Amino acid sequence: MDAIETNSLGRRFGDVNAVESLDLTVQKGEIYGFLGPNGAGKSTTINMLLGFTPPSSGSGTVLGYDLEHESVAIRQSVGVLPEDFGVYGRLTARKHVRFAIETKGADDDPDDLLGRVELADVADRTAGGFSTGMKQRLALAMALAGNPDLLILDEPSSGLDPNGAREMRAIIREENERGTTVFFSSHVMEQVEAICDRVGIMRDGRLIAEDAIDSLKDRFDADSRLVFTLDTVADDIVPALETMNGVTDINADGNDVSVVVADASRKAPVIEAVGASGVTIKDIRIDDSSLEDLFATLTTGERPTSRHAEENAANTTQLIREADQ
Numbered sequence: 022m023d024a025i026e027t028n029s030l031g032r033r034f035g036d037v038n039a040v041e042s043l044d045l046t047v048q049k050g051e052i053y054g055f056l057g058p059n060g061a062g063k064s065t066t067i068n069m070l071l072g073f074t075p076p077s078s079g080s081g082t083v084l085g086y087d088l089e090h091e092s093v094a095i096r097q098s099v100g101v102l103p104e105d106f107g108v109y110g111r112l113t114a115r116k117h118v119r120f121a122i123e124t125k126g127a128d129d130d131p132d133d134l135l136g137r138v139e140l141a142d143v144a145d146r147t148a149g150g151f152s153t154g155m156k157q158r159l160a161l162a163m164a165l166a167g168n169p170d171l172l173i174l175d176e177p178s179s180g181l182d183p184n185g186a187r188e189m190r191a192i193i194r195e196e197n198e199r200g201t202t203v204f205f206s207s208h209v210m211e212q213v214e215a216i217c218d219r220v221g222i223m224r225d226g227r228l229i230a231e232d233a234i235d236s237l238k239d240r241f242d243a244d245s246r247l248v249f250t251l252d253t254v255a256d257d258i259v260p261a262l263e264t265m266n267g268v269t270d271i272n273a274d275g276n277d278v279s280v281v282v283a284d285a286s287r288k289a290p291v292i293e294a295v296g297a298s299g300v301t302i303k304d305i306r307i308d309d310s311s312l313e314d315l316f317a318t319l320t321t322g323e324r325p326t327s328r329h330a331e332e333n334a335a336n337t338t339q340l341i342r343e344a345d346q
C-alpha cells in the first residue's frame with residue numbers, strides 16, 4: 022500500500038480547473054516534494070487529500086483510507102503542518118502541543134515532541150514571542166502528535182531565514198529516518214532539491230513531471246556548462262570544440278571559454294580536448310543545471326534568461342547541500 026495514491030483526481034471551481042486528472046503516488050518511507058508556482062493546484066490537492074475539499078472527479082487513498090469517505094480517519098492518522106498556521110500568543114509551547122495530543126486522542130509526552138523540534142528549552146514560554154522559525158517548529162511538534170505515519174507539510178520553510186530553513190530540513194530528515202513518510206509542498210526549489218527523494222511538478226492543475234531529481238534532470242536534457250579560464254585562447258580551439266560530439270554551445274570571451282554539453286558524461290572529453298590543445302588551463306568552473314532551471318523550463322517553457330540567475334541557483338543549491346552535511 023502506498024502512503025498516497027490518487028486516480029484521475031480533479032477539482033473545479035466554476036470555470037477554473039484547479040486540479041485536473043491527477044495521478045499521484047507517494048510511496049511509504051519517502052520524502053516527496055510537491056512543487057509548482059502560485060495557483061498550480063498544490064493547496065487544492067492537499068485539501069482534497071485531507072477531506073477539506075471534496076473532489077469533482079476521480080478518487081484516492083491516504084494511508085489506505087478513501088479520501089472522500091474516510092476523511093476523519095485520514096485526519097486522525099496524518100500529521101499536518103498547514104501553510105497559514107498561527108499560534109495562540111498567550112499559550113505556552115507545551116500547552117500548544119498538549120492541545121494537539123488531546124485532539125488526536127494520543128498519549129505522547131509533550132516535552133518529547135518539543136525536544137524533537139529543538140524547543141524543549143522554551144516549553145514554558147508563551148508562543149507570542151517566538152521567532153517565525155520557532156513558530157514553524159512548534160507547529161511541526163503539534164503535527165507529530167499521535168506518531169503519524171505520514172506528514173503533510175504545506176510550505177514548511179516559508180518565511181524562514183537560511184538557518185531556520187536548515188533546522189527545519191534537519192528535523193524533517195530525522196522524522197523521515199524514524200520511518201515517517203513526508204509529503205511537502207513548496208515553490209522554493211532549492212529546499213526540495215536538498216531533501217527530497219522524488220518530486221512532482223504541478224502546472225495549471227496538472228502534474229507535468231514526476232521522478233527522482235537526477236532522473237528528471239536527465240529526462241529533460243539538463244545540460245552542463247564548463248567555463249575555462251585559459252592563459253591564451255588559441256584561434257583553433259573554438260572550431261575544434263564545436264565539432265565534438267555532445268557540445269551544444271560555445272562562447273569565447275577574453276580568456277574565458279564557456280562550453281555547454283548536452284549531458285554530464287561529455288564533460289571529461291571536453292576537458293581532455295582543451296588540455297590537449299596546448300593551452301594552459303588556469304581555472305575550470307562547472308555549472309550543472311539546478312532544479313531551479315528545470316523548474317523554470319517546465320513551468321514556463323523557457324530556460325532562465327540570465328546566466329547570473331542560473332549561477333546563483335546552482336551555487337545556492339551547493340551551499341545548502343554543504344551546510345546540511
Ligand SMILES: Nc1ncnc2c1ncn2[C@@H]1O[C@H](COP(=O)(O)OP(=O)(O)OP(=O)(O)O)[C@@H](O)[C@H]1O
Nearest residue numbers: 034037038039057058059060061062063064065066
Ligand atoms: N475556493 C476557491 N474558489 C475559487 N477558486 C479557487 C479556490 N481555491 C483555489 N482556487 C483556484 O484554483 C487554482 C489553484 O489554486 P491553489 O491554491 O490550489 O494553488 P497553489 O498551487 O496552492 O498556489 P499557492 O502556491 O499560491 O498557494 C487557482 O487558480 C486558484 O485561484
